[in-house]
Amino acid sequence: MFEFIRPEIQQYFVESDKDGTPFSREIRSLVYQKAKGVRDTIAFGTKNDITAIGYEFSYHSLAPKHVREDENKVIFGGDCTKPYSASRLNISGISFGAISPNAIRALNKGAKIGNFAHNTGEGAISPYHLENGGDIIWQIGTGYFGCRYKNGRFNPEAFAENSSDDIVKMVELKLSQGAKPAHGGILPGVKVTEEIARIPMLEAGVDAISPPMHPEFSTPIGLLEFLAKLKNLCGGKPVGIKLCIGHRGEFMALCKAMIATGIIPDFITVDGAEGGTGAAPLIFADKVGTPINEAIIFVHNVLVGAGLRNRMRLIASGKVATGYDMLTKIALGADTCNAARAMMFALGCIQSLQCNTDKCPTGIATQNKHRWKSLDVPDKSLRVSNFHRRVLSDFSEIVGGLGLSSPEELDASHVRKYTDIGVSKSFAEIYPMAKTGELLDPAAQGVYADLWKSAKAESFN
Template identity: 40%
Template sequence: MMMVWYVLAAIVLLGAGTMSWYYIYDRWIQRDHAIRRNFPIYGRFRYIMENMGEYFRQYWFTADWEERPFNRLTRAWVYRSAKGVSNYVAFGSEVDAQQPGHIYFLHSAFPINDDEAEIYTGRWIGKDIVGKPYKPKSFFNISGMSYGALSSAAVTALSEGAAMAGVWMDTGEGGLSPYHLKGGCDICFQIGTAKYGVRDKDGNLDEERLRKIAALDQVKMFCIKLSQGAKPGRGGILPGSKVTPEIAGIRGIEAGKASISPSRHRDITDIPTLVAMINRVRKIVDKPVGIKMAVGSFEFIDEFFDYLSQHRLEAPDFIQLDGAEGGTGAAPAPLADYVGQSIVQALPLVAQKLRTYDLRSRIRLVASGKLLTPDKVAWALCMGADYVVSARGFMFSLGCIQAMKCNTGHCPTGVTSNDPRFMRGLDPALKAVRVANYAKAVQHDVEAIAHACGCKSVRELKGQHVRVNGGDLML
């Protein structure tokens, strides 16, 4: 019994000593925090509550439709779909149908019965242009997410899930890792401004490394990244703490050092050099080559398409438009918040420009930027997209809880952390099934929208089938 009292006394003395030290430190030594200097010990609770607030706010204080960047209604739909749980609703919709930006589809008086529907067939990419054109099986696919930005377990689960669902997976600009290949899915290899994975020691394109990657049957397409919506005008950012020796080897960079891509390709300075790079890569790989870009000035689009209309065979085989609402692991706030055009403005106008310059049949259009639920995907198809890709939707299917810790290496679900402590919670085999379930749920529900509109296939969706409150879509 006396031992217990000794232990309790020791705990009390230790606690008192610790609190005394904190009081002295806060009051007389540290000068960084005025609150703690004026209110020793007590002031620390402000910072504790401030830190914990971001975790509890979404559960206790924020309405289901208010949270950003994705509200709880959206995330819950993805979570249920990934788990294979019914997404049927009772007692009516929770969505405010009167709010500006609300999407609604114009159903037909004579909708399509299931037995009348046609099986979806994709559109060829690069047909009659390259020796190995690509015809995707799905209109909804996985957007670019690099190994390094995502954990090895997350990339493995995405690869295996993509193979199960018959969707393609974009490598992101971080190069091709063994984890991308592990599941056997179709792959789009992205060439970022730093040319990770296909660079020489000086950061220039290494044609031999590119040729080796192109020889892999799994790699179906190549995408030259000009910019992305979350940070237009700025290259990719991977903190040094996340650049492990393995990641450094894949990218061709120095381990432990922050991986910051140039703002643009040094060998692309104008439209002719851009087109020259597209054709240089296409000549080496003999597979479809496209570009990824966020739209800034529409004057550039006119100049670009006018040039391509005169050099039709040299045009990119596809263009991925990324909206300013797109996501990323790390970006400067001013660029993420205030630079670039939304996919809402960019997609309809670029699709129209392709028709104006008679390039619509030559160039496939891929849309991205917060398009992760059936309504947004169907809207993009109506606006002229041939394919839609999502990154954060598939992250949610892996178990992402929107903790906003992607750039810290402390993602609590292990999706964006290679720390074994966090990554052990992500079982690739289980999550792969959820990735496939989510992809199939989007495919199924977009098809349901198309059938309600009287279309036998999602390929028949057009602008006439959709309306938006107020004329503008706010994703």
């Protein structure tokens, strides 16, 4: 009995404001306060040890500036026939099936109210994504849910039909995700109802497993050719990829393929190994993949060194819950950020860690109608919109506090980290920074150049 109620005892009676994983009670409370529109200030100073090894912070300016609201919009697909003006903060991929119909409705309505985007996750576009008119980023995974034949291969006709809807603003091809890279997706059979099975074309009651890799291509050049096919089928909307960084030479091989083919993704979403999921093997979640800060600055540097950075946008996804989380990611090279679990907190998630059991007590991560029907869509959608607006406001205020007029002025020198007792360094000092086009020089040297020379556009191996 005590084993059964141990998590609740821990969460409600034992953990302090700094305890609780993956998100501390302090961060969860901050999200709830912003979502509800109540006071989120504190008294008596920070509770953090601000000189602890690993602590991140920024230097402020004695001449703070005002950041205009329009600085938090970014154009994706500038050379597309249908470019998209995106918010700097959007909802990361959470599939219908992983979360309930009312959770999808509330997230999408919140996106509509706040004028930001809602990523579908790999579980296909459901009717609940379309009810309230919020902008959609359609994510396609290795199972091609919503655009597949019965044998699991890609169905171009189904893709063209679904992607032609005006509510679909961009298409994201998922190669891997941070919580379970190289593993594929998992939707437990207990969540695969008749309705869920019908939308992505699955079998009810059976675990929905998307394969670890795409059956439509196996090489960097093949991946880019598939992207070009998607872009043609969707009528010229921005098309990009999502991945968690693993072997660094493989990403460099992809960049070499971009140079060789001239096919450039409109955006790359970089997912950190600390990213969330409703179901993942423990070892994959704990031990595989690259953390988001290290990953985003690596991708940014390689694209700069290859002369490709100004031709695409970068999205950072991985444990983004505050304005300062956004600042660190954008300073390290991202253009925008995605958040999933923080948006779920805004819906009312209490981090009960029951996502994979279909017994979510708040009606978010469940297909049990008795649980999810009590989730109040009008109320929760306002909370999602409130959270988005107030986090963006915090982000802008911090950027201005550093003496900058725009997030475009942020770089790795604006974030510092304690690397030893009494020693802090900027991220620009911690990580080697590439110069534009330097990897294209045959005489280039250094950690990036050595890996670059061994990468080949024809193979990920």
